[in-house]
Amino acid sequence: MEEIIKIENLSFNYPDGRQALTGINLTIYQGETVALIGPNGAGKSTLLLHLNGILHSNGVVKVSGRSVNNKNLRWVRSKVGLIFQNPDDQLFSPTVFEDVAFGPINMGYPEAKVRQCVARALDWAGMTDYEQRSPHHLSFGEKKRIAIATVLSMMPEILVIDEPTSNLDPRSKWSLISLLKRLPMTKIIASHDLDLVQALCQRAIILDHGEVVADGATSHILADIPLLRAHGLAPDGAT
Numbered sequence: 001m002e003e004i005i006k007i008e009n010l011s012f013n014y015p016d017g018r019q020a021l022t023g024i025n026l027t028i029y030q031g032e033t034v035a036l037i038g039p040n041g042a043g044k045s046t047l048l049l050h051l052n053g054i055l056h057s058n059g060v061v062k063v064s065g066r067s068v069n070n071k072n073l074r075w076v077r078s079k080v081g082l083i084f085q086n087p088d089d090q091l092f093s094p095t096v097f098e099d100v101a102f103g104p105i106n107m108g109y110p111e112a113k114v115r116q117c118v119a120r121a122l123d124w125a126g127m128t129d130y131e132q133r134s135p136h137h138l139s140f141g142e143k144k145r146i147a148i149a150t151v152l153s154m155m156p157e158i159l160v161i162d163e164p165t166s167n168l169d170p171r172s173k174w175s176l177i178s179l180l181k182r183l184p185m186t187k188i189i190a191s192h193d194l195d196l197v198q199a200l201c202q203r204a205i206i207l208d209h210g211e212v213v214a215d216g217a218t219s220h221i222l223a224d225i226p227l228l229r230a231h232g233l234a235p236d237g238a239t
Contacts (some may be wrong), residue, residue: 001029003065004158004186005051010059012046012210020046021210024059028188030157035201035218036190039232043210044162044190045085051160051188052080063158078107081151085163087143091135096127096146099135103154121153126179141172145179158186165193194233198222206231 005028012021020043028034036044049055051063053073061068068076084090093099097118104117122128125145130138135146144164151159164180165173177199180187191197197204197218204221206214208231214221221227228234 001031003027004030004032004063005188006060006062006065007050008060010047010050010057010061012043012050012055012057019210021050021057024210024212026205026212026215028158028186030186031184032203033187033189033201035197035204036188036207037192037194037197037204037221037233038207042207042231044207046210047207048082048160048162048188048190051158052077052082054082078154079156080158080160081154081156083147083151083159083161083164085166087135087140087147090147090150091143094134095131096122096133096135096138096149097131099146100149100153103150107154117153117155118149121149124152124179124183125149126175139172141168141176144168144172144176148179152183156185158188159183161187161189163191163193164189165191165196192233194222206233208232 007024007026010021010024013019024047036047038044046055050061053068053076063076063079066072066075091099093102100118100121101114104114109117122130125148127145127149135143138146164176168176177196181200189201201218204218205212206221213231214227225234
């Protein structure tokens, strides 16, 4: 399989001195759907923010063979779409259309192509009739879908998603899982939701205290209750 993300010896310290990542080495292959799981504070979100250059640090991060650095930043962000845990961090325009069009407009696309990108992204997200709605008046689940559409409008090769099902009711959660399952891109998903991990991800990586402690087939990782329990991912009573 073709390597699409390569991470070598990546470490990161926050300004207060806290070490968030230590010696991360990972390869993600084109077409994979990979789960990043681990307890709060494990470094999952910090790792995701390195994948499109929001954070930089020691080590190497490459996307399709090109280093994630200031020189390549525009190109990297056209390839790697990042979806935040809270959709309100991603939605800021008066209408859904304007939010979803923001990326294509900033890429300099002509108006006809912008409209085409918006229509396609909203169709993929199941939100076709929402163009003129205010994103701030939508339900949390609807906001999640619109946030995904803002990234899909750029046709990224990789989706990087932080806690996609957090704060969703069961119906909205499974609807979102169904949406993500249909998307053909490579996906890297940080989540505490083991239902989502089992339903979507062929591979799971456990991160704890900023280090990779396990990496393998999701079925094997989720079946290892002592491993899950050791890293805060299974109830004490699970067997």
